[in-house]
Every structure is written in structure tokens, then in C-alpha cells.
Amino acid sequence: MYTIVLIANFTMKTSYRFLYSCRNSAFSGFAPGKCHNTLINSSSDFCFNLNSSREFHTYPSRISGFGPIINETYKVFRGPELSCGQSRVLSSSCRGSVNKGVSSLIGRVVSNVRNYSTPSVETRVNEKNFERIYVQGGVNVKPVVLERIDIDENIGREEGYKVEVDGQDVNKTNSESVNEVVGEVLSPKREDSDIEKEAWRLLQSAIVDYCGSPVGTLAANDPGDKQPLNYDQVFIRDFVPSALAFLLRGEGEIVRNFLLHTLQLQSWEKTVDCYSPGQGLMPASFKVRTVPLDGNKSEEVLDPDFGESAIGRVAPVDSGLWWIILLRAYGKITGDYALQERVDVQTGIKLILNLCLADGFDMFPSLLVTDGSCMIDRRMGIHGHPLEIQALFYSALRCSREMLTVNDASNNLVRAINNRLSALSFHIREYYWVDMKKINEIYRYKTEEYSTEATNKFNIYPEQIPKWLMDWIPEEGGYMIGNLQPAHMDFRFFTLGNLWSIVSSLGTPKQNAAILNLIEAKWDDLMGHMPLKICYPALENEDWRITTGSDPKNTPWSYHNGGSWPTLLWQFTLACIKMGRADLASKAITSAEKRLSMDRWPEYYDTRNGRFIGKQSRLYQTWTIAGFLTSKMLVENPEMASLLFLEEDYELLEICVCALSKTGRKRCSRVAAKSQILV
Numbered sequence: 076m077y078t079i080v081l082i083a084n085f086t087m088k089t090s091y092r093f094l095y096s097c098r099n100s101a102f103s104g105f106a107p108g109k110c111h112n113t114l115i116n117s118s119s120d121f122c123f124n125l126n127s128s129r130e131f132h133t134y135p136s137r138i139s140g141f142g143p144i145i146n147e148t149y150k151v152f153r154g155p156e157l158s159c160g161q162s163r164v165l166s167s168s169c170r171g172s173v174n175k176g177v178s179s180l181i182g183r184v185v186s187n188v189r190n191y192s193t194p195s196v197e198t199r200v201n202e203k204n205f206e207r208i209y210v211q212g213g214v215n216v217k218p219v220v221l222e223r224i225d226i227d228e229n230i231g232r233e234e235g236y237k238v239e240v241d242g243q244d245v246n247k248t249n250s251e252s253v254n255e256v257v258g259e260v261l262s263p264k265r266e267d268s269d270i271e272k273e274a275w276r277l278l279q280s281a282i283v284d285y286c287g288s289p290v291g292t293l294a295a296n297d298p299g300d301k302q303p304l305n306y307d308q309v310f311i312r313d314f315v316p317s318a319l320a321f322l323l324r325g326e327g328e329i330v331r332n333f334l335l336h337t338l339q340l341q342s343w344e345k346t347v348d349c350y351s352p353g354q355g356l357m358p359a360s361f362k363v364r365t366v367p368l369d370g371n372k373s374e375e376v377l378d379p380d381f382g383e384s385a386i387g388r389v390a391p392v393d394s395g396l397w398w399i400i401l402l403r404a405y406g407k408i409t410g411d412y413a414l415q416e417r418v419d420v421q422t423g424i425k426l427i428l429n430l431c432l433a434d435g436f437d438m439f440p441s442l443l444v445t446d447g448s449c450m451i452d453r454r455m456g457i458h459g460h461p462l463e464i465q466a467l468f469y470s471a472l473r474c475s476r477e478m479l480t481v482n483d484a485s486n487n488l489v490r491a492i493n494n495r496l497s498a499l500s501f502h503i504r505e506y507y508w509v510d511m512k513k514i515n516e517i518y519r520y521k522t523e524e525y526s527t528e529a530t531n532k533f534n535i536y537p538e539q540i541p542k543w544l545m546d547w548i549p550e551e552g553g554y555m556i557g558n559l560q561p562a563h564m565d566f567r568f569f570t571l572g573n574l575w576s577i578v579s580s581l582g583t584p585k586q587n588a589a590i591l592n593l594i595e596a597k598w599d600d601l602m603g604h605m606p607l608k609i610c611y612p613a614l615e616n617e618d619w620r621i622t623t624g625s626d627p628k629n630t631p632w633s634y635h636n637g638g639s640w641p642t643l644l645w646q647f648t649l650a651c652i653k654m655g656r657a658d659l660a661s662k663a664i665t666s667a668e669k670r671l672s673m674d675r676w677p678e679y680y681d682t683r684n685g686r687f688i689g690k691q692s693r694l695y696q697t698w699t700i701a702g703f704l705t706s707k708m709l710v711e712n713p714e715m716a717s718l719l720f721l722e723e724d725y726e727l728l729e730i731c732v733c734a735l736s737k738t739g740r741k742r743c744s745r746v747a748a749k750s751q752i753l754v
Contacts, residue, residue: 270672271707274700277676278317281697282329283309285363285375289329290336292317292701294360295678295693306693308360308380311337311394312450315401316645316701322408323708323715330405331414337361337398338423340379347383352390353433355426356381357398359391385452392448392464395427396471403474407718415478424475425488431468432491440498441559442468450571451609451635456622459560462572465503466555470579472496473721497727503555503581506533509566510553510589514540517564534562541566543612547600552593555582557610568593568611570601570643577650578720591656594647605639605670605685606663607647613637613683628691632683639685640678641667642702648709652716664706676700 267275281296282289291309300306318330340358358379367373382390402420406412414420437443439460446458449467457463476492479485509517518540520531544566555573558565577587594601601608613631614622623629629636644660644667651660671677678696679689709716 265711270668271704273672274676274704277695277700278320278697278704281317281695281700283363285332285336285377288332290332290363290377291329291361292697294698295696297675297694300693305360305362305380305384308362309333310360311357312359312391312397313698315397316642316698316705318401319404319645319719320701320704320708322405323705323712327405327409327411330401331411334398334402334405334414334420336377338420340377341395341423341426347388352381353430355395355423355428355430356390357394357427359385359394387447387453389445389447389452391452392442392444393450393467395430396464396467399424399427399471399474399478400467403478404719406478408715416480421480424479425485427471428475428488428492431471432488432495440495440502441465453626453629453635454623455610455629455635456565456614457558457569459558459563461558462503462507462555462569463575465499465507466572466575466579466581469496469499469503469581470575470721472499473579473724493727493730496724497730500581500727503576504583504586506559507555508553508582508586509548509556511548511550513553514544514548533559533564535564536562539564539566547597549593549596551589552596553586553589554593555586555590568601568608570607570609570611571646574643574646574650577653578646580721580723584723587650587654591651591654591659595656595659599684602663602666603639603684603686604666605641605680606667607639607641607643608685609635609638609640609643609679611637633681633690634679637683638689639680640699641671641680642696642698645702645705645709648706649716649720652709652713653720657710657713660706660710664703664710667703671699671703 277296278292281292283291283293291314293307294310294313295303295306297303314333318333321327321329337357340361341355358381361377361379364376364378365373366376382388402415402424406415431442435443441460442464443460444458444464446454446456449457449461449463451457451461451463472492472495476489476496479489481489517535518537520535520537522531522534522536524531524534554568555576556564557567557569557572573590576582577590580587582590597611600611613619613633613636614629615631619625619629619631619636623636626636628634631637644663647663648657648660651657674688675694676696676699677688677692677694678699679692681687681689681692
């Protein structure tokens with residue numbers, strides 16, 4: 076048992092921080108070195124070099140013994156944060172060096188440390204007024220704030236640190252030394268294998284810089300690819316495993332930059348044939364472009380894609396959900412909760428939630444979406460209420476409730492989140508779950524039932540049960556079906572939705588364990604030579620022609636139609652660690668490790684057993700690389716995995732609003748709600 080004590084002495088003096096609307100962003104918390112201004116959209120913007128000033132944050136700990144020391148004496152320094160307008164027109168002339176502080180230290184020592192900043196603009200701007208400006212005026216409108224803070228001019232000098240490990244003094248001269256010592260104590264460092272070294276080199280080479288700061292990673296970085304299409308862009312969905320890999324390695328700057336820049340891209344008025352998407356929509360991807368200016372000058376801009384350039388022109392429903400999930404992960408791992416508490420970030424969360432929680436014609440608590448709006452971004456018959464979106468939606472709702480600042484302005488939203496969570500969890504657990512018992516029940520369904528007491532509520536015809544399922548489903552185990560609509564159940568096994576049902580606790584503890592039991596029992600089908608099948612089984616023959624429109628990329632056992640995707644490894648690993656089955660994760664990682672490097676890190680694999688590299692698979696696919704690295708680190712540090720998944724929320728079962736009875740709609744009884752746990 077290690078005891079770590081940090082003692083620091085600082086000389087304080089008064090200084091000031093300026094917050095300006097500036098095209099030259101310092102989203103990472105560090106000021107740019109040089110800024111050349113441009114006049115864009117009839118609004119002048121200016122930028123100051125504020126490298127000399129610093130901002131302090133204290134980290135009060137909830138763990139006994141750390142609170143008084145960290146709260147009173149440990150200070151983390153960062154440069155001033157410049158709030159920017161629309162990221163798409165940020166100047167490329169910003170060039171500056173990054174001075175790494177010790178903010179990652181606390182996140183690695185104490186996972187539940189909250190980052191309370193000194194008084195900032197977030198606490199001084201009326202939330203309602205800011206939201207009105209942000210929403211109605213767009214992201215061009217930003218307040219100019221003059222704020223007084225206390226700054227230590229001696230921070231970073233070689234004095235003032237004293238580190239005690241198990242009672243022994245270890246003198247350190249700067250923050251890097253402290254980080255090194257604590258990192259060694261908490262997570263003994265082993266040397267990376269050759270394949271891990273290669274993976275890290277490839278991941279670093281895929282980093283995209285904007286205004287001199289890293290903002291994401293390319294979807295794929297194959298130097299031999301002459302037609303990258305949109306694989307040379309930064310995708311929100313694809314960046315998540317890259318972000319986790321960087322966070323677990325202690326490199327949080329790129330993730331912070333990504334979160335803030337994509338936030339500034341939110342709600343752009345992109346259109347498809349003159350029709351604008353809903354406010355709060357996050358882009359599927361963005362690209363850094365260089366725009367020429369007068370006088371042989373140029374600037375970098377961020378050009379987002381909301382689906383108006385994508386194949387099929389489908390807007391991404393999952394981008395905003397992944398953004399919220401990643402925002403929570405960033406706070407949990409780094410301890411930088413101040414980012415979540417910023418007014419612009421809080422407003423961004425609310426915009427996404429308002430878009431998802433908007434009333435419509437749908438009667439179900441699940442989210443109604445079009446085909447191709449998630450990881451499976453081509454026509455595959457997943458329109459309606461696909462499991463993947465429901466699992467991500469549930470997770471995003473829980474993450475948002477955890478991060479939202481509760482006040483008079485957000486009380487109604489929190490109440491709506493709770494009601495939706497309880498109804499959604501009941502709906503998915505009750506109607507999406509199938510095992511041998513449930514399939515036998517469906518096999519004996521009566522149809523055309525008209526009443527509130529109907530057993531077959533969605534008028535499912537028993538003939539829909541496919542023949543392959545009757546022989547495939549094991550005695551011990553079950554899974555969530557892919558989709559549920561009136562008179563339609565999609566019995567395909569969709570891996571991402573089932574894994575994220577485990578990670579987010581959308582399924583009951585018993586159901587979550589049964590999903591892993593099924594994967595273990597059907598290992599050859601779902602894992603094969605390269606984990607993991609994106610769905611099982613593949614659509615073939617007439618089913619393929621009718622459902623996919625004869626899509627030549629989604630031929631049977633290829634791409635989304637039963638292809639194997641190594642990036643799913645990190646989510647499988649996370650689910651296994653949560654359920655105490657790390658052995659399954661290690662087995663899958665070992666299987667993938669044998670081929671990934673040799674096959675040049677492909678996007679996906681083809682054939683029923685995943686033996687061939689996908690016929691149109693991109694090589695050096697970044698989320699394949701990042702998924703492997705994240706899986707390795709999670710297995711070696713399961714305590715970090717516990718920061719990423721969500722445990723069962725028993726309070727939700729107390730407010731379950733879903734039952735129908737002879738007297739009409741009413742709240743479920745507590746006994747009925749609690750029975751859904753099935754521990």
C-alpha cells in the first residue's frame with residue numbers, strides 16, 4: 076500500500092486574465108505564440124500573446140488523506156483559455172509551444188478528484204442569457220470578460236516540491252519528476268512490444284494539427300492510397316478509441332482540443348437541397364483545409380461534414396452521443412472536470428439532448444433514426460430503432476445527467492432525462508432481449524391482439540423467427556436483438572449494440588453475463604480468425620438484394636454485412652473487464668495481435684471466419700490501431716476501465732414509467748420495476 080504526499084510552496088501575486096473572441100484558438104489551454112488576424116464574416120477578431128500569464132486550478136480530493144494537501148497546496152498551471160468563434164474560420168497563423176503541466180497527475184492518482192477552477196467566466200455569466208445568445212446568435216457571439224485571478228510567477232521553478240512514498244522523501248525538482256514518480260508507483264511500466272511500438276508510431280503519424288495544436292487523428296493514413304475519399308478526415312466516431320489510447324497514456328491535450336473544436340462546429344447550417352438539420356447536430360467528421368488569402372497569405376479552417384457529402388447523405392445520429400461519452404471519459408481519466416463545467420460545454424450538451432429528446436410522432440422511448448446513421452453507415456435494414464443507437468443514447472443520457480450543472484435552468488432537462496432513462500431501460504430489457512425461453516414464448520405468440528393487456532404488444536408473427544436462430548441460440552446465454560418495430564423483429568446479433576448494453580448497464584446484470592456467455596459459446600462464429608463480427612449472420616441471396624439494394628460493398632460476409640472489425644476489440648475488452656471476464660478479452664487480443672501488424676492494420680476482414688483482408692478495406696486504419704492499443708492498456712490497467720463503464724442505477728427502477736393496465740397508463744410498481752434487475 077503506497078502513501079503519496081505532495082507538498083508545494085508558492086509565492087502568489089495578483090494578475091489578470093483576458094477572455095476574447097479570437098480566431099486564433101488556444102483550446103488546449105495554452106496561448107498561441109504568434110497570431111496574424113484576418114477579417115472574416117464582417118467581424119474583426121484579434122488575438123494577444125499571453126504566454127506570460129498562468130491560470131491556477133486546485134484539485135480537492137474526496138479520498139481521505141489527499142484532500143487537505145491537494146486542496147490547499149497543490150496548484151496546476153495552464154495558460155489562458157481563449158474562447159473562439161466558429162472553429163471553421165480559425166486562423167492558421169497561430170503557432171505556439173505547449174508547456175505541459177501536471178494536470179494529468181491528479182487524474183492518475185485519484186480518479187474521483189474534481190477540478191474546481193478559480194472564479195471564471197462560467198460562473199459569472201447568467202446561464203439563461205448565455206444560452207439565448209449561443210443558440211439564437213450562433214457561435215459567432217462571445218462575451219468579452221475581464222477577470223482577476225491569482226498567479227504564481229515562480230511556478231515551474233526547481234523548488235517547492237516534496238514527494239513522500241511510503242514515508243520516504245523523494246525530492247523532485249519539477250512537475251515532470253512528480254508525474255514520473257507517481258506514474259511508476261501507480262502503474263509499473265513495462266516495455267512495449269514491437270507491435271505496440273509500431274502501433275504507437277502509426278497513431279502518432281495520423282495526428283492532425285490545427286493552428287499548431289493536435290485536434291484529432293485521420294480515419295486512415297495509408298501512404299499508398301491515391302483516393303482517400305473522406306478517410307483523410309477526422310471522424311468523431313473513429314476518434315474515440317484514439318482518444319482513449321491517448322488519455323490512458325497520459326496525453327490529454329489532443330482530446331481536450333478535439334472536444335472543444337468539434338463543439339464549435341456544432342449546429343452549423345449545413346443543408347441538403349436547402350433543408351437544414353436540427354440544431355445541436357454534431358458533424359460526422361471535419362477536415363483541416365488551407366484557404367488562400369490576399370497578399371500571399373493563407374489560413375487553416377475546419378470544414379465539417381454533417382452528412383451532406385456522405386454516401387447516402389445521411390446525418391450521423393451517433394456523433395453527438397459519442398461526443399458526450401468521450402467528454403465524461405476525459406474528465407474521469409484526467410481529473411479535469413472544469414472542462415465539463417464550462418458554459419459553452421454545458422450548452423453543447425443541452426443542445427444535443429434537446430435534439431434527441433424532442434417530442435415527435437413516435438410512441439416508443441427508443442430513438443427513431445434512419446438507415447445508415449451510425450457505425451453501419453450504409454443501407455443495411457437498421458432503420459427504425461437499431462440497438463446500437465439505443466445503447467449509445469442510454470449511455471449518453473446517463474453521462475449527461477452526471478455532468479450537467481443542476482440549477483433552475485436545467486431541472487426540467489434532468490427530470491426529462493430520468494424519465495426517458497427509466498422508460499428506455501425497461502423497454503430494451505423487456506422487448507429486445509431474447510434467449511431460449513423468450514424465443515419459445517414468441518414461437519407461441521397469438522397475433523392480432525387489440526387491447527392494453529396484449530401479450531404480443533408489437534404484433535410479431537411467429538413465422539419471423541429465422542431457422543438459423545432455433546439451432547444457433549445456446550441453452551445458456553442470450554442477446555439483445557438488432558431492432559424492434561411493429562410486426563418486425565430483427566434477430567441478427569449486432570456486436571456493438573450488445574457490447575455497449577453491457578458497458579452502459581442498459582441490460583440487467585443477468586442479461587449482461589448471458590451476452591458474454593453467448594459470445595463464448597459461439598466464439599467461432601463471432602470471433603473466428605479476426606475478432607469481431609460486426610453482425611451475425613450476414614444477409615445473403617434475396618435478403619441481401621432486397622435489404623441492401625444489392626450493395627456491392629456489403630456483399631455477404633463483407634464490410635457491414637458480417638465483416639470482422641478489429642476496432643471493436645476495445646469495447647469487447649471493456650465489457651469483459653466489467654463482467655469479470657478479462658480472460659475472454661485477452662484471448663481475443665492475442666488472436667488479433669497475430670495478424671494485425673502483418674496485414675498492415677486493415678479496416679475490416681471478410682469471409683465467414685474473418686480470414687481475408689476486406690476487399691475494399693483501407694490499410695493503416697487508425698481506429699484499428701487505436702482499438703488494439705486501448706485494449707492492451709485496459710487489460711493491463713483494469714482500474715482505468717472502471718472509470719469508463721457505468722454501473723446499474725437502481726434509482727431508475729423506482730421511477731419506471733411504462734406499464735399498462737385495465738385502468739390505463741400508470742407508473743410501474745416498485746416491485747415490478749425492481750424485478751427487472753434479475754440479479
